[in-house]
Amino acid sequence: MKLGFLTACLPESDLTDIAHWAASRGFEALEVAGWPSPDDRNHIRVDRFDDAECSRVGRIFAESGLTLSSIAYYENNLHPEAGPQVNAHVRRCVDAAAALGCPTVGTFVGRDPGLSVHDNLKRAADVFGPLVEYATRHGVEIVIENCVMKSWHPDGYPGNLAYSPELWEWMFTLGLKLNWDPSHLVALGIDPVAALTPYIGNIAHVQAKDTQILPGRIDRYGFHGPISGEKGWYRFRVPGLGQVDWTRVIDALHEGGYDGVVSVEHEDAVWSGSTERVQTGLGIAYRTLRHLVRG
Template sequence: MKLGFLTACLPESTLSDIARWAVDQGFEALEVAGWPATDVRNHIRVERFDEIEYERVRRIFADTGLALSSIAYYENNLHPTEGPQVNAHVRRCVEAAAALGCPTVGTFVGRDAGMTVHDNLKKAEDVFGPLVEHAKGHGVEIVIENCVMKSWHPDGYPGNLAYSPELWEWMFGIGLKLNYDPSHLVALGIDPVAAARPYVSEIAHVQAKDTEILGGRIDHTGFHGPIGGEKGWYRFRVPGRGQVDWTRVIDALQEGGYDGVVSVEHEDPVWSGDPARVRTGLGIAYHTLRPLIAG
């Protein structure tokens, strides 16, 4: 295994600066944010991935020795109006990944909130069939994070149809792989280790984020949280500051044969607000995970 992080948490920094800092801290990989240029999370500009951009990114990874584990673009591929633009950008991410020798592109399945789950799954098969074939033709795998994305549904129901092992099985059937993030399983009352064990062979990337349960709040709002779909009774933290048992998680992945990248996804509100605090949070995650995956 290699230890890395997702660059989206440092949008004000250049990829070159992030990479140099990552090496100094002992990280071995980066998952690079690849949103469009209109979004601050665009450390790789896939919409104009010409020879100059290719050489810029290639040089950063060649000079630092870091691995490029994935190009990240987590948006709603089933959105009723914006879906086609999202799909097209996923294709561009795949092409950039192939050119750079990057094995995966990460995104969400998403959901059309005006349709039933059953109809969404049928729509997703039509949408992702060509995307999977495009990725396969370029030697790249599309990985889906198991995030719930309550904010994408007007009533706070799951907005990304990849949140449970039941849906993972459906995803694998259409050629998608899993970007496994245990934090979201904690927030659903699912044991992350029990959920992962049968599917390690289908995990092509791992994101490391923790979940802190905020005591007593669920007794007021219930499992689904406050009206409007806010998280309410839990919050995401850097690894080591929540409920995830990282020793058991990493052990299950290693026992199952996973030898890829564990990429810290920093969404911790305590260690946010300015780049220095974000880097401190990444350091906490590093010192939590490094002893578990070293060597």
Template sequence: MKLGFLTTCLPESDLTDIARWAAGQGFEALEVAGWPSPDDRNHIRVDRFDDAERDRVGRIFAETGLTLSSIAYYENNLHPEQGAQVNAHVRRCVDAAAALGCPTVGTFVGRDPGLPVADNLKRAADVFGPLVEYAARHGVQIVIENCVMKSWHPDGYPGNLAYSPELWEWMYTLGLKLNYDPSHLVALGIDPVAALRPHLANVAHVQAKDTEFLPGKLDRYGFHGPISGEKGWYRFRVPGLGRVDWTRVIDVLYEGGYDGVVSVEHEDPVWSGSTARVQTGLGIAYRTLRHLMPG
């Protein structure tokens, strides 16, 4: 296994600076943001990917010795108005990944909030069938993070139809693979280790994020959270500062033969606000995880 992180936590930094810092800290991989402009999460310029951009990114990884584990573009592929543009950008991410020798592109299934779940699943089959086929022709796998994305639904219901093991089984039938993130399972009351074991063969990428329960909030709001604009009953933290049992998670991954990248997804509000604070948070995650991982 290799330890890396997702570059979205450092939107104001250049990929060269991120990679040099990561290598100097002992990280071995990067999951690189590939959103289109004007979004600042575009450390790889997928929307204008050409030979010069391929050479620039390739040179950064060659000079630092890091592995490019995935190109990240986590958006709603079933959005009722913008879905076609999202699907087209996923294809551009696949093109860039293939040119760079990157094995995966990470995204969300998403959801049309105006349709029942059953209708969304039918739409997803129509959308992802061609995308998965396109990726396979280019030697790339599309991996889906199991994030709930409640913010995509007007009533706070799951906005990404890949949040539970039941839905993972469904998405495998479309040829999609799992980008496993235990933090979201904790927030759903699902044991992340018990959920992981039956799905190890379909885990193609791993994200590492932790979940902290806020005192007294769950008893007031329940699992669905508040109906007002107040913050919910949990918040995300860097690994080591929440409830995920990382010793068990890494051990189960190792026992199951996973030899890919574990990518820290830094969304910790405590260790945010400046580059230095984000880097400190990444350092906490590194010290939590590195000694648990073989290799």
């Protein structure tokens, strides 16, 4: 295994600077943000990917010695209006990944909130069938993060239909793989290790994020959280500052034969607000995981 992080937490930094800092701190891989402009999470300019951009990114990874583990573009592929544009950008991410020798592209299944889950799954099969076929022809796998994305539904229901093992099994029938993140399972009352173990062979990438349960808040709001816009009963933290048992998680990955990248996804509000604070948060994650993620 190799230890890395997702660059989206440093949108103000250039990829060269991120790679230099990551390598100097002992990280071995980067999962690189590839959103289109005007989004500033675009450390790889997939929306204008040409020979010069390919050479630039390739040179950064060659000089730093880091592994490019995935190109990240996490948007709603089933959005009723924007879906086709999202699908098209996923294809551009696949093109860039193939040119750079990157094995995976990460995205969300998403959801049309105006349709039932059953109808969404039928639409998803029609959308992802061609995307998976396109990626396969280019030697790239599409990986789906198991994030709930409640903010994508007006009533706070799951907005990304990839949140449970039941839905993972459905995704695998389409040829999709999993970018497995234990933090979202904690927030659903699912034991991450119990959910992980049967599916390790379908995991092509791992994200490392933690979940902190906020004492007493679930007694006011219940499992589904507040309707008032207030903070809910949990929040995301960097690994080591929440409830995830990282020793059990990484041990289960080792035992199951996973030998890919474990990529820290920094969404910790405590360690945000400046480049220095984000880097401190990444350092906490590194110290938590380094002795577990053995190369």
